[in-house]
């Protein structure tokens with residue numbers, strides 16, 4: 001394995017550049033349609049809930 005040619009801090013910053021941008025999208029909760037901010041892009045079909053609904057989903061007994 002070749003030795004890294006760059007300083008660890010530089011390599012760390014390069015790695016951070018490849019991550020998702022820290023951008024928040026204006027989304028709506030899928031349950032109560034409250035306006036929320038989510039790091040999930042709207043075009044990704046991820047389900048987003050507001051904090052209250054998320055807690056209910058987490059702790060609701062099926």
Ligand SMILES: [Zn+2]
Pocket residue numbers: 029030031032033034049050051052053054
């Ligand atoms: Zn909600």
